[in-house]
Amino acid sequence: MAYNLCSSPSSLYQPLCNTLSASSRDSKPRTLNNNFYHSLKLNTLSPQSRITSLQVTNVSLQEQKSPQEDISKDSNFREKNESSSKSHIWVNPKSSKASILRKSSYDARYASLIKTAKSLDSCSPNKDAVFNILGEFGNKLFEQDAVVILNNMSNSDTALLALKFFQERLEFNREVVVYNVTIKVLRKCRDLDKAEKLFDEMIERGVKPDNVTFSTIISCARFCNLADKAIEWFEKMPSFGLDPDDVTFSTMIDSYGRVGNVEMALSLYDRARTEKWRLDATTFSTLIRIYKVSGNFDGCLNVYEEMKALGVKPNLVVYNTLLDAMGRARRPWQAKKFYQDIIDSGLSPSQATYAALLRAYGRARYGEDTIKTYREMKEKGLSLNVLLYNTILAMCADLGFVDEAIEIFEDMKSSGISPDSWTFSSMITMSSCCGKVSEAENMLNEMFEAGFQPNIFVLTSLIQCYGKTQRVDDVVKTFNRLSELLITPDDRFCGCLLNVMTQTPNEELGKLVECVERANPKLGHVVKLLVEEQGNDGSFKKEAADLFDSISTEVKKAYCNCLIDLCVNLDMLERACELLDLGLTLEIYTVIQSKTSTQWSLNLKSLSSGAALTALHVWINDLSKALEAGEQLPPLLGINTGHGKHKYSEKGLANVFESHLKELNAPFHEAPDKVGWFLTTKVAAESWLESRKLADAVAA
16 A cells, blocks of 8 residues: 655654554455555655645644654654644645745655665765764654665665664664565665575564565565575465465466476466466566476467456566467467567567577578578677577578578678587588588588587588589598497488488499498398399398388388389389388378379379389379279379479479479379379370370280
C-alpha cells in the first residue's frame, strides 16, 4: 500500500502505526496490492506533485511549530502522534502565507530526507562521515524519517552505518521495517553476503523477520544469479512461522527453474495459474527455458500465449529465450515471426537476439536469412564469436554458398577471431565438394600452421575431393594418414570411400578395395565380391545382408545406393537388382512403387542415379509382367525424380532420367505443371511395352 506523504507528520504517522499494528495481529501473508512493506514505495508522489496537491490539503496548525520537537526519545510514538493529528485547517493557495505554510509542510521535510539519502550515498563509508550528516537533524529524527532515508539509499556501506545511527538514537515501534529497507539497499547493490549477515543481526537483537524480509533476501539472491541460495531462504520461511505470499512464490518459479528442479517449478506455475498470481516477465522467461531444455517446444509457445493472455508484456529476454527455443526445435519460420514481434513492439534487438537468430537459421539451413542476419549484425557493429562464425560457415558449406563463405572467413580473421578446427573443417568441406583441390589443400596447410591436426571430418572431405577429381593415389595417401593420427574410421568415412569407388575408373578400383578392407572388413568383403565377380552361388546377398545388419541406420541407404551404383558401373545389373530387393526387404527403401486406381508411380527421390536406373529397370519388367498376366494398366503412369538439384551441381536426378528415357525411347515426358514428374498415358505405355517385347523376341 502506498501512502500520501503530502499531509502533516501527524496524519502520516497515524495510518503507518495502525498498519504496523494490524500486521502484527495478522499472520497471513498480504497480497501484492496491499503489502506496504513489500513495495515500500514511500515516494509514490514526486515532490512536484505533492506541492501541486497542496491546493486541496488540510495542513495542521501544529505543523508550523514542528510538533516533533516536543516528542522525546522515550515517548510513546503512537500516542503522541495520534494526539497531534486532531487539528487541521484549510490553506487557501492564493493566500500570501501559503508559501510559508508550504515550506513547513512534510513535502519540504520529505525533500530534505531525500537530499540526506543522496548525501549519504556519496559520502565516505566511515562512521564519522555518516554520523555527521545525520547528526544535523539533532533530536528531530523519527522512525518514519529513518525509513524514508534508508529506502532512498543505494550505497550498502553507508546504509549499514546509517542503520547503526538510527538504532543508537531512536526507539523503534517496528524495527523490522527499518531492517527491511536496509536489506532492500543491499539488494540494489547485489550484496547477498551482507544481507545474510544483517538478517543474523536481526535475530540476535530479537527482531522477528516478516514476509518482506524473506522476499527481499530471496529476490536479492535471484538478482545475484544464486538460485540455490534463493531456494535455501525460501525453505527457511516455515521455521519462522511465515507463509510465502504470491510474489515470493512467483520468484521461486524462476529460482527452482534455474537450479533444474523442473517438477517444483512447474508445480508452482500450475498453482499460479489456479490462484491467479502475478507473474513477471522474468518468471515466464524461466518457464520457457524449462520447456526448451526438456524439448517441449510447444510448451514454450503455450507459455508465451498464456503470458500475453495475462497481460504481461514480453521483454527482450523472453523473446531471446523463445528464439533460442525455436532454433533448437528447427522452426526457423517461428523464429522469424518472433523477431518481427521484437521490431513491432519497439524493442531493440541485442547481440543475444542476433546470435539466437543465426543459430536458428543456420541449423535449419535458411541460407538467405542467415546471410542477411549476419550482414545486419556487421552493419550495427555487433561482434560474433567463433561459434557463430562456425554456424554460418557450416551452413555455407552444406548449401554451397562458396563466395559468401570466403567473404565471411576473411572477415572472421580480420575481426581478430582465430579460426578453430571446426572452421577449417567447414572451409575444407566446401572446397572438397566443389572439387577445388588446391583450395582444399591450401586450407589444410593453413590449418596445420594454426596448430590444428585434421580430424576424421577433414580427412573425409579430402578423400571426397580427391575422389571427385579421380586422384586415387591421393585418396590412398589421405587414408593412410588415419593410422598416423590414430583415428579410427567410422561408418561415414567408409561410406565416403565407397562413394569414391563409384567415381573411380574400373582399372584403379583395386587400390581402393584394400583401403575399404582395412577400414571395414565386412564392407571390404562385399566390395571384393563385386569387383572380382565372386559370390555367384548366392552368398553375395547373404554377405550384403550381414553388412547392413552391422552398420548404423543413418548410413544404410547411402551404402546401398553406392553399392548399386558400383554394380551399374561394373555392368552387373543382376547384382544391382539383388541389392535393390534387399534394400526393400530390409526397409532401407520404402514405397518405391505405388499404385492407385488412376495412376501407377515410380518414386525415386531418395535414390542415387544408379539405384534409380535399377529401380526403373525393375518397374518396366513389372509393368510387362502385369500386361502378360492380363492386368489392366491405370489411365496414367508417372515417374517422380524430385525437382531438386545437387547443391554443388546444376545436375539433378531429373536431368539424368530425361536423357535415359530418350535412350529407351520411352513415352514419358516431363509434366509442365509438376516439376520432377515424367508422365505417360495407358495407351502410350502399352504400345511402348509391346514394342519392347517384340524387340526382345527378335534379338533372341
